[in-house]
Amino acid sequence: MSERIRVMQVIARMNVGGPPMQLITLQDGLDQERFEQRIYTGEPGEEEGDYLSLRGQGATVHQVPGLGRSIGPRDDARALSTLVREMRGFRPHIVHTHTAKAGALGRVAATLARVPARVHQYHGHLLHGYFTGPKRAAMIAAERALARVSHRLVAVGEQVRDDLIAAGIGDAGKFVIVPPGTSVPPLPPRAAARAALGLPPDVPVVTFIGRITQIKRPDRFVETARLIRGAVPQARFAICGDGELASVMSREPGMHMLGWRGDMETVHAASDLVMLTSDNEGVPLCLVEAALSGVPCVSTRVGSVPDVVADGQTGLLTACDSRELAAAAILLLTDQALADRMGRAAAISAERLFGTRRFVDDNAALYESLYRRNPLLTESSGRR
Known part of the structure; x- marks a missing residue:
């Protein structure tokens, strides 16, 4: 059997919300004979629900000190150093980042660690309602630079993609759209x-x-x-x-x-x-x-x-x-x-x-495409 495709998921925190739910869905749904996955995350904030304790159902994650939502030079440097070290140890074929801070630190770390394929997912964006003036301009400039070191950009919907492209963040050829997927239990009376x-x-x-x-x-x-x-x-x-x-x-x-x-x-x-x-x-x-x-x-x-x-x-x-x-x-x-x-x-x-099946299949197809089309990925197989 060929070597499994190693995928490292990086997210700022596993708080109650859509992105953590998607990562757990992938962890449970992707074919384990084809994919080896790890989730790297920081801690949720005090007022945020912890998805792992409420709905994680025993999911395993790797904690990265300093990777939480708040921004600070010392914590950010510590998180970046940890991510680089973990990437060099795990040697992922693909790093898939989620949320703004983890997207920045994860992609920089993946570049430093020479990870063959870098993917960032926009579960939304910060273009409207978060920043104004110089802060917004700085955020857009940073996302434009990070888009250039990304092999694929994933948007959860067409409007999210179009807003980002209009802001000069990536281009249509680099984006793929993967809507979320989930399932729900039967309702009680x-x-x-x-x-x-x-x-x-x-x-x-x-x-x-x-x-x-x-x-x-x-x-x-x-x-x-x-x-x-x-x-x-x-x-x-x-x-x-x-x-x-x-x-x-x-x-x-x-x-x-x-x-x-x-x-x-x-x-x-x-x-x-x-x-x-x-x-x-x-x-x-x-x-x-x-x-x-x-x-x-x-x-x-x-x-x-x-x-x-x-x-x-x-x-x-x-x-x-x-x-x-x-x-x-x-x-x-x-x-x-x-x-x-x-x-x-x-x-x-x-x-x-x-539905869950469509979502898992879309992500599997994305990872397979990156693995097959990037010669660095196929050359890296067997050299772990």
């Missing part, structure tokens, strides 16, 4: 789910899922909730997640703060709809999982959200405006037949577009 979460059994429930940070606009969610309650007074709002702006939501009447949870099937079963109020997104896994569970979604029309939610068919999309979001939510909360129809359509569409 609605009444049992409501009881487990401490929610009333007979009221409409609108759910927010994710990090409670500025880019997710918890203030917009609160404004929207107030407008919804004006038309549907009995409505309640389930907040599944945590973050530095959690108090913006927790102070508002009608908010049920659930924190980070590993049983998302319980959350979905208890929800009438899932709402996303963000200013910027890639392909949000919270909407993908909700759709797979047959829960209709209401979201701002940002990033590659339209790849998940077909407006008017599997959910409703709006501008970044609380009044539009509230009107869409009120429509679904007061028209059960429409909500049920959109939920069923969402489940069918999500299974086709975001």
Whole structure:
């Protein structure tokens, strides 16, 4: 049998969210007779849920001190040194980086360690809603330079790719699109789910899922909730997640703060709809999982959200405006037949577009392509 293709995944931290979920899906799904994988990661922040403890199901990772989200010269230098040393020991054929900081340190380390193939994945981007002025210009300049030392750039959706190319980060020939993929467990009975979460059994429930940070606009969610309650007074709002702006939501009447949870099937079963109020997104896994569970979604029309939610068919999309979001939510909360129809359509569409098998196969094809087309890769086989 030919030598396995060695793939080193590098990510800043395994917090609750889409990128860690994708890495665990690959670790479980790729053919172990063909691929040898390792995940290298830093620590989640204090207010971030730990994906490994909540949903990792015994996944193995390699810890890299200093690789967490925060930026600092000493930690960054320590993480870079560790990554170079680990790459020289593991001798991966391919380094696949995820998230901004790990993407920078991982690609620099892979260049220094002379790794034959370097891939970076954009699960979203930082072009909108994060930086302005000189900081934004510096970030774009850095990403342009890093793109030049990358053999492939992966985007989770067409809009994410197009935004990056428009900013001069990579070109169409270097990008490939690999939408995320996942699966969800069967839903428990609605009444049992409501009881487990401490929610009333007979009221409409609108759910927010994710990090409670500025880019997710918890203030917009609160404004929207107030407008919804004006038309549907009995409505309640389930907040599944945590973050530095959690108090913006927790102070508002009608908010049920659930924190980070590993049983998302319980959350979905208890929800009438899932709402996303963000200013910027890639392909949000919270909407993908909700759709797979047959829960209709209401979201701002940002990033590659339209790849998940077909407006008017599997959910409703709006501008970044609380009044539009509230009107869409009120429509679904007061028209059960429409909500049920959109939920069923969402489940069918999500299974086709975001199923696990398709996702694993797409990544396997990417790795095989890099391995076969780069002579340094095939020459390195057997010289470990």
